[in-house]
Amino acid sequence: MTPTGTRTRRAATGALTGLALGDALGFPTEFATVPAILAKCGPWREMPLPTPAYVTDDTQMTLALGAALRACTADGPLDPDRFAREAGDAFVRWYRDPENNRAPGSTCLSACAALERLDRPTEPWQRASRTGSKGCGANMRVVPVALVPGLSAGQRAGAAQAQAALTHGHPTALAASDLTAHAVHLLAAGADPAGLVGRLRSYAVEHRTRYPAAWLGDLWSYAGDPSPEAYTARGFDECLTALDRVRAALAAPSPETDPCLTTGDGWVAEEALATALHCFLLFPDEPLTALRRAACTAGDSDSIACLTGALAGAHLGPGAWPDDWSRRIEYRADLAALGTLWDA
Numbered sequence: 001m002t003p004t005g006t007r008t009r010r011a012a013t014g015a016l017t018g019l020a021l022g023d024a025l026g027f028p029t030e031f032a033t034v035p036a037i038l039a040k041c042g043p044w045r046e047m048p049l050p051t052p053a054y055v056t057d058d059t060q061m062t063l064a065l066g067a068a069l070r071a072c073t074a075d076g077p078l079d080p081d082r083f084a085r086e087a088g089d090a091f092v093r094w095y096r097d098p099e100n101n102r103a104p105g106s107t108c109l110s111a112c113a114a115l116e117r118l119d120r121p122t123e124p125w126q127r128a129s130r131t132g133s134k135g136c137g138a139n140m141r142v143v144p145v146a147l148v149p150g151l152s153a154g155q156r157a158g159a160a161q162a163q164a165a166l167t168h169g170h171p172t173a174l175a176a177s178d179l180t181a182h183a184v185h186l187l188a189a190g191a192d193p194a195g196l197v198g199r200l201r202s203y204a205v206e207h208r209t210r211y212p213a214a215w216l217g218d219l220w221s222y223a224g225d226p227s228p229e230a231y232t233a234r235g236f237d238e239c240l241t242a243l244d245r246v247r248a249a250l251a252a253p254s255p256e257t258d259p260c261l262t263t264g265d266g267w268v269a270e271e272a273l274a275t276a277l278h279c280f281l282l283f284p285d286e287p288l289t290a291l292r293r294a295a296c297t298a299g300d301s302d303s304i305a306c307l308t309g310a311l312a313g314a315h316l317g318p319g320a321w322p323d324d325w326s327r328r329i330e331y332r333a334d335l336a337a338l339g340t341l342w343d344a
Contacts, residue, residue, distance in 0.1 A: 005190025010317045012147040013339030015184055017321050018287065018313030019062060019143055020329045022305030024053040026295040027102070030302045034258050037296050044296035045289060053328045057104035058306045060097070061141040063331060064090040065163055066338045069148050078148075078155050080162065080215045084125050087163050092116045107133040111167035124217060129169030131223040134238075136272035138164035138173035139180040140303045143310045146184035147342045156181060157207065158215035165219055168269070171235030174216075176269035179204060179239055180307065183277065187314040193284040197250070197277065201243050208236040242270040246277050255282050258297050265299025272300060276307035280315075287312035287320040 008014065028050055029037045041047045068086040072078050094100055095112035107130050114128035145151075145160045157178050164177035179200055186199060211220060211228035220231035242264065249262040263278045264271030279294040290312050294305035312320055318339075329335070 007190050008188050008317045010343045011188035011314050012342035014313030014317040014320055015143055015310045016335045016339045017318055017326050018309030019306045020055050020059045020335055021321060021325055022291050022309030023055040023059045023302050025049055025291055026302030026305035027056050029295050034298050044292050047292040049325050053330055055330045056102040056302050058140040058303055060094055062143060063334050064094040065141050066144040069144050083159055084162060088115050088125055088166050105135055105137040107135045108137045108167050126217055126219045126222055129165050131169035133168045134170035134173040134268050135168055136266055136269050136300055136303045138168035138269045139177040139272060140306060142177045142181050143184055146181040149342055158212040161212055162215040165216055169219055171231050172238040173269045175235030175239045176273050180273050184310055184314045187311055193281055197243055197247050204236045204240050208233050239270045242274040246274050249278050250281055253282055260297045260299040266304040267300050272303050272307060275304045279308045280311040287316055
């Protein structure tokens, strides 16, 4: 718990539900321009949840990571080596699932194929990581790491970065995933949204050269950086620039303007975090408005909206979402099972 507030009641259920709702709301608008979205859906502040409310690979991979975390923490503390095995296996199962037909990202697909081909345990998972990719597939799925109770700050940071690194090995993907998990954790613990960007900047500065070797092994050497510290700093520096864009956008808020124009289209990890923060912080106490603003964007709308929904749900709990929306979301039972477990 933070000194700035009281933990959100049923934060895990709220965050996971919000993530899936944002994913479903943004699924039909991804790849479309804002004028095309408005022509199809009408005024963005009235955007309806699609029927049926199908989700994308964002929610599917979130559930895969959640299942891995559940297995890893069922009988003891979270261990880096076991986590890498369980999460890698969960991602490969997702890769092979017939329902993995929602336009998944190319990096996730190629990295999961490489994970499947590894001769384990002799070949390390680091060989499968795509060290040149910082796509938002790294942090669209990280939210469960923020919600598992009982993790230390080091475990949370290490797991957030490691799950990203299994597919996306660029240091910015790792830093953005760490920051995304930290943002959700802070809001679930009762942090004031008004101070969120400042706290994330402070976290990035503090962790700028901290390489979690127990979780990442020698991944840094695959990326061509001169040292682990240089590798990590490269990622957090790009995230600090993205956070500065969020702060500048909120200094002169323009709710009717596509947020992607100021904080990025969200195809890469630091922009997905930045634009989700932008949308959430424009409307911190109006979760549906924040979700709709995120879905009505010219960028990676489903990933931006799913992270926006996770932030809003962690802040406000499941009561943020209308019952008729929550009941219709795909994978509702799986999301509820994880939320109930971690809220308990």
